[in-house]
Amino acid sequence: LALALGGCEDPNKKAIEKIGHDEEVLRKAGAAVNEVVRNAADCEVAKPLMTEAYQRIDDARKEATVPATQPTLDTLKSQVDRVAQACP
Numbered sequence: 001l002a003l004a005l006g007g008c009e010d011p012n013k014k015a016i017e018k019i020g021h022d023e024e025v026l027r028k029a030g031a032a033v034n035e036v037v038r039n040a041a042d043c044e045v046a047k048p049l050m051t052e053a054y055q056r057i058d059d060a061r062k063e064a065t066v067p068a069t070q071p072t073l074d075t076l077k078s079q080v081d082r083v084a085q086a087c088p
Helices: 002-006 013-038 043-063 069-086
Strands: none
Touching: 013 043, 013 069, 043 069
């Protein structure tokens, strides 16, 4: 009976779990990037936040399982890059 029930598992369940995992990874990276962007006018505050944002983006790249996550991470990185250019 257990084997029969195991065969009834939703085939999309693993894909949904991967997407949920990537959403959480993106949320953490996005929160760090948002802090940088919010403080862009104050370079003294933004500079240390950039280090953490870049680290979270790098960590997210390693943890992400869905290919569509990578372009979003590229966009987040470009936002931090813009602040980094304004705050040399």
